[in-house]
Amino acid sequence: MLRRQARLRREYLYRKQIEDKAKTIAERKRKLKQAIEDGKSLPTELRSDEKELRKALEYDDAETEATRDHRDDEYAWAGVEDPKVMLTTSHNPSSKLKQFVKELKLIFPNSQRINRGNYVINELVSACRANHVTDLILVHEHRGNPDALIVCHLPYGPTASFSLSAAVMRHDVEMKETMSQVNPHLIFHDFNSKLGERVKSILKYLFPVPKEQSKRVITFANQEDYISFRHHTYAKVAGSKDVELKEIGPRFEMKLFEIKLGTLDQAETADVEWRLRPYMNTSKKRRILNEET
Structure with a gap:
């Protein structure tokens, strides 16, 4: 092997x-x-x-x-076979982070959660490759609050790193509904640049192809380079053409800060495709995900 x-x-x-x-x-x-x-x-x-x-x-x-482009080969089989996602945390996770990862597991169909324990990154990546995992998601925290999410596509990359903020758990969402397990429809808003399309591909291929009758919707809405994650179900209002949305959570904000052309175990050797630079977010001209190129 x-x-x-x-x-x-x-x-x-x-x-x-x-x-x-x-x-x-x-x-x-x-x-x-x-x-x-x-x-x-x-x-x-x-x-x-x-x-x-x-x-x-x-x-x-x-x-x-x-x-x-070598990126054409990274997702060559996307949509042909369902993705297989593995979720884990940083070492010694808090109870809040464990709960957050459990809720993430319900978001991604065909995903599994593994306790980090004493495993190092090299062992995790090797185990995922051996079990034909397509994506490894690693969640970090700061003082009990989820603050970073890393998506590593296997076997060769890319690896996208996002910061997390304003995470709200399912039990804190006001309009809480039962979590559906069907494959969700995806909505991407304002991912128009080349980098936006790149990020869209990384996130889109974490989910299998949905069926038409699915009533579950996951939204990634970009606004000023912050990606708002929302999770809803919808149903038609009886006797009307209107549709009623119900949020089932969780919800959080993401911001891309790095994409590497490699996997997590190649942190020192992988080429950097894009990285958020100092002062990049202070100029209106730097709206990277939605500006046309």
Whole structure:
């Protein structure tokens, strides 16, 4: 098993290397094509291999011009098979954090909760891979309040880290309903940028495909880069076309602060795809999840 994982990891890194070369060539062809269309002189860095690039452009079409991304392979089988989610906590969790993770388990269909105990991250990730887990979710706390949620997609990543705030448990929700176990419909609001689409994919593929008759709805609403999580059921009002929403909880706010191109056990070696920088949230121009690109 270890040899197979090492081999698959080498294949994945090799695909990333090939992808980087393809992106470089595609960018050089784009610059050459743009210079030809604008009637401008060629950039200096393209003159040495102009003939090869011109020849490659002759055979390009819409499909060949589009370069594949290693992220295309991360969720290649999403929707074909139901996700298998594993939930755990930081070491020595408080009773409130344990209760919060129990409620998260009810949110994600086909999920399991594991007591952290003395397990280290490497052991957790290895156990999840061996049991064909698709996503590992790790929840942290500060003084008894859930303050961070890490979503690690297996076997190769990505790993998205979110801060948590304003967590409200199910028993604290005013309109509490019985927790339904059917696959929920998902609503994503204002995830329009490339990063927003990336975050949407990471969250969306934690859930299996719902059936049409499902009356359960989970909402991820982005407002100023804070993602509001809400959980409802709905039913038609008798004798009317109106629909009545009932919140069943829990509810909380999330904010993305990092995406890494790797798994939790590669914290030191994985490349950082995106990270929240200091002062990034002080400018209106930095609305990253919903600004059009």
